[in-house]
Amino acid sequence: MKKWSVGVFASIDAGLGVQLEVARDLGIHTVQLHTPAKTSRTPDNAKAFLRKLEEYGITVTCVFLGFEGESYETIAITAETVGLVPHETRETRLQESFEIADFAKLLGVDAIGSHIGFVPHKDDVKKYSEIVETIQKLCDHLAANGQRLHLETGQEKAEDLLTFLKDVQRDNIFINFDPANLILYGMGNPIESLKKVGSYVRSVHCKDAKPTNGTPGVDWGTEVPFGTGDVDAELFLATLKEVGFDGPITIEREIPQEPQRQKDEIGQALHLIYSIEDKLFA
Numbered sequence: 001m002k003k004w005s006v007g008v009f010a011s012i013d014a015g016l017g018v019q020l021e022v023a024r025d026l027g028i029h030t031v032q033l034h035t036p037a038k039t040s041r042t043p044d045n046a047k048a049f050l051r052k053l054e055e056y057g058i059t060v061t062c063v064f065l066g067f068e069g070e071s072y073e074t075i076a077i078t079a080e081t082v083g084l085v086p087h088e089t090r091e092t093r094l095q096e097s098f099e100i101a102d103f104a105k106l107l108g109v110d111a112i113g114s115h116i117g118f119v120p121h122k123d124d125v126k127k128y129s130e131i132v133e134t135i136q137k138l139c140d141h142l143a144a145n146g147q148r149l150h151l152e153t154g155q156e157k158a159e160d161l162l163t164f165l166k167d168v169q170r171d172n173i174f175i176n177f178d179p180a181n182l183i184l185y186g187m188g189n190p191i192e193s194l195k196k197v198g199s200y201v202r203s204v205h206c207k208d209a210k211p212t213n214g215t216p217g218v219d220w221g222t223e224v225p226f227g228t229g230d231v232d233a234e235l236f237l238a239t240l241k242e243v244g245f246d247g248p249i250t251i252e253r254e255i256p257q258e259p260q261r262q263k264d265e266i267g268q269a270l271h272l273i274y275s276i277e278d279k280l281f282a
């Protein structure tokens with residue numbers, strides 16, 4: 001088994017991720033990309049962006065879906081506004097997901113990441129089967145593009161996520177495992193969860209968090225720099241190795257309002273991950 005490629009979450013235009021120049025300055029060779037704005041998603045822009053990637057020696061490993069109107073202000077607002085679960089926006093967002101995936105294909109990207117939203121419990125038969133059907137349609141579009149869907153973790157417990165993956169019954173659906181989200185959303189211990197869903201994990205976020213002092217699942221925990229929260233960075237990476245993970249690792253630190261701090265903390269996370277990798281793969 002070889003060392004993982006360590007990357008960072010980036011944005012083409014203004015967004016939560018870092019600019020490509022930051023990745024280049026940090027010596028990073030892979031990025032995940034937030035959804036480029038609709039106006040940026042043109043064949044000409046794809047060509048120009050590919051030239052820049054080539055110049056910087058950077059590969060995009062995953063494009064994440066994102067939509068107008070999404071808000072992570074509170075957990076309740078997240079449930080109402082994020083992803084493909086909210087009913088009012090589902091059909092238009094599904095169509096837009098197809099467009100984003102087609103743009104990603106122009107960039108040569110074979111993985112689409114998504115917070116699809118809070119999947120309703122299976123007991124709610126009608127709502128549950130509707131979202132299963134929506135994700136089947138998305139998977140089928142991606143399959144025609146030669147792409148996979150990576151579901152972002154955090155909004156469901158590991159067991160519920162596994163049930164959902166099986167119910168979708170498509171062979172191009174996998175997981176982007178974000179250990180911090182399980183703490184932020186109050187959905188279980190990240191290490192135990194990783195062991196349960198490990199065989200589905202194809203990409204990973206290195207993000208860290210502290211649990212809420214309020215009510216888990218109702219009040220947000222707090223995102224902190226990787227290695228300073230409750231994830232246990234060393235155990236997390238050791239567990240990734242144990243479950244046989246061999247995809248890219250992506251540092252996620254979304255404080256675009258403080259770009260210098262963002263760059264510094266990503267640099268610290270890189271250093272930490274490299275030092276743990278040195279021990280794990282010695």
Ligand code: MG
Pocket residue numbers: 152178181205207252
């Ligand atoms: Mg994440």
